[in-house]
Each structure stands twice: as structure tokens, then as C-alpha cells.
Amino acid sequence: MRGRTPLVPVIAWCARALGTVGALGALGALGALGALGALGTLGARSVHAQGALSTQGFGYPSGQLSTRALGSGGSLADFDPSSPLNPASLVVGLRTLVYLQYDPEFRDVRLGGRRTTTATARFPIFGVSGRIWRTTVGLSFSSLLDRTWTNIYDDTQTVAGQVLPSRVTAQSAGGISDARFAIGYSLGKDYHVGAGVHVFPGENRTIIGRDFPDSLKMGSFTQANIFNFSGSAVSLGVLATPRPNWNIAATARLGGAMRLRQGDSAVIGTASVPDRWSLSAAYSGFAGSALAVRLTRERWSAFRGLGSSGLAIHDATELAVGGEIAGPKLSGVPMALRLGFRSRGLPFSQGVDAVHERSFTGGLGVPFAGGRGAVDLSAARARRSASGAGENAWIVSIGFGIKP
Secondary structure, eight states: OBOOBOOGGGHHHHHHHHHHHHHHTSTHHHHHTTTHHHHTTSOOOOOOOOOOGGGOTTOBOOOSOOHHHHHTTTTTGGGOTTSTTOGGGGGSSOSEEEEEEEEEEEEEEEETTEEEEEEEEEOOEEEEEEEETTEEEEEEEEEEEEOOEEEEEEEEEEETTEEEEEEEEEEEEEEEEEEEEEEEEESSSSEEEEEEEEEOOEEEEEEEEEEOOGGGTOOEEEEEEEEEEEEEEEEEEEEEEEETTEEEEEEEEEEEEEEEEETTSOEEEEEEOOOEEEEEEEEOOSTTOEEEEEEEEEOGGGGGGGSOTTOOBOOEEEEEEEEEEEEEEETTEEEEEEEEEEEEEEEEEETTEEEEEEEEEEEEEEEEGGGTEEEEEEEEEEEEEETTEEEEEEEEEEEEEEOO
């Protein structure tokens, strides 16, 4: 992720620029972090930039979905041991698992007759787990919020009565991660429980700079801000099979304190990690297959104390439906074919309107080494909209799982 902010001499031309960029989702993120306080002291003419609806505020919540869960639209997330959401799911059919995931995203943003394309690379999940008798212990690192964007656009600046061409670069690098230690325990064949302890480290670097052509001999201006986050939470989860082929799951995350510092300075903002709960149901009456539905609610408004008073934050609801079916066999082990649909709100606004996202997803799981490893491939076509702005994105996900 990348980020930047301007030097005092160039604050004037950035003040109103931030309004435009914030509407587009790039420099508006600086306001969320309080950088607007430094940039809003002077007035200037408007400049134009391109951003992304999904990178508002403190960043984009990918949902902490494994590649398998993403392929099903998120419907299987509470039953999936590679998705660090339900600690009880650690016990599902595994003795040991090492999992790594890569998710590049390709965005196309349209606003006010302007269009831009951007790309972001994410490594959203890494996890290891192992079973001892009825207990499975797991350690995972995942992305809660991702603030990765770069904006480069041409602009003019009036200096001593002359209108000069220049190029502005705005970047953000960082986000908030979720490091979880969890335990899953089997009460019996059909009932499992789990608990997790979370810490949320984070860093965001924002940079804004303006460059003039070398022929003008004007030099360049840049300013960088670094913000650090720290927080904690606990999570609880259950898995149950009350009737043959019918499975239910429930999980809750209870947020503790979240603190924001600028660099190594004292705390400049306090809030809470957002509470989250989810309920899921799945039917597995077909061999190697499952159809599922999942409902999630996340209280993002708990972050309000970290941003400026004008930062609009919305609690978000998510509905996911989908599943997987057994496909052709590879080395005697069936592949998995997945489809899904996901509808949800995003926590930060474009203007006064919350951003809404709808995704159609699909994927497959390819086993190797007789089922002791798997490569999962998924793709999601996402449409995000708010306040007359639209954003289309392709999210490609590749997950590697090894079961020693």
C-alpha cells in the first residue's frame, strides 16, 4: 500500500484538492486520519484527481475470506478453517494446515465523466494450525482494512501571477491487520466450539507531493505522515450439526480498545475495534457438496473516535449465498467447483452516501499429492456504487494449502 501528504508551502493548493480527492476516495482517507487538520489551513483552487470508492476512510474491508470462501461469495466462511473468522471451524477435518493467499484487485472508477483504472496487490491471509486430540490450535495473520492506492494527476499552479504546469502524486501505504491466536474444541462428532484472542497492529503512510517540469527550475514539494494503530478483541464461535446434512455456525467478535498515534507521538485518538457477529446455515446432503447462506453485521461506527468529526462511518450488513459441488477427480480426489453472490455495505462514505458492493463469484479447488495439498482459485466481479459514482473491480484470489 502507498500513501503521501504535502509540505507546508504547497498546502494552499492541496486544501481544496483534498475535497475533490476525498470525493474520489484517495486523499479523503487522509481526512479520516486527521491529516486534513494540517492541510486545511489555507485555501486554494480546485484540482482534479481519481480515486476509488473502496478505499475511503481507513480502508477497504476485504472480509478476511479465504480463496475458497470468496469463491462461494463468502457463504462458507464460518465453516472454513482457512478463513480466520470462526475459531470453531479450526476443527473441521484437519490435523495440520499451512495456508497462504494472494489477492490482486483491478479497479475501474467512473465519476463526473472521468475514468481511471488502478491495481492493488494484497496478501490477505496467512495461517497455520495443528490438532492435538480434540483441540486444534491456530495462528493467523489477516487484513482487516487495506489502504493501498496511488493517484498521479496533472494540474496547474499559479506562482507570482504565472500559471505553471505540475504533477501531483498522492499515495497511501498501509492498513490494519488482525493477528489471531485461536483454539477450537470438539464436544463430540456434531458439536464444536472455539475462542480466539486478537491484536490489531497497523500502520498507514500517507504522502502528497507536487513536481514541476525541470525546465521551470521550481523544485518539488513533498510531505509524509505516518500513523500507527493498536487494538485488541476476543472472538467466540460454534459449529453444530443438529440434523444429518444440516449445519449451522455462529460467531462473534467483541472489540476492545483501539488507539491511534501519529508516528511515535502520544495517542491522538481512541475508539474500539468493531464488534462483529455472523450466522450461517449449510446443507451438505450431496456427496462432496454444500449449499450455504451467511448473514453478517459489523459495527464499524466503533471507529468514530479515530477520525475527524466529519468522517461518516456506517455499520454494515452482509448477505452471502452460494456453495460448492464436487467436480471431476484429480489423482483420485475430487475437485471443488464454487459459485456465490455477496451483497454488503462498506463502512466509509462517498460524499454522504454509504458505498454498497455487490459481487458475483466463482472458483475451484484443485487437490494435489493425494489430497494433502490444494490450490484454490477464485474470481469475483464486484460493483460498488454511491452518490452517482461507480466502480467495477475484478478480484482474483489464489490460495495454497498444505496438510503435512
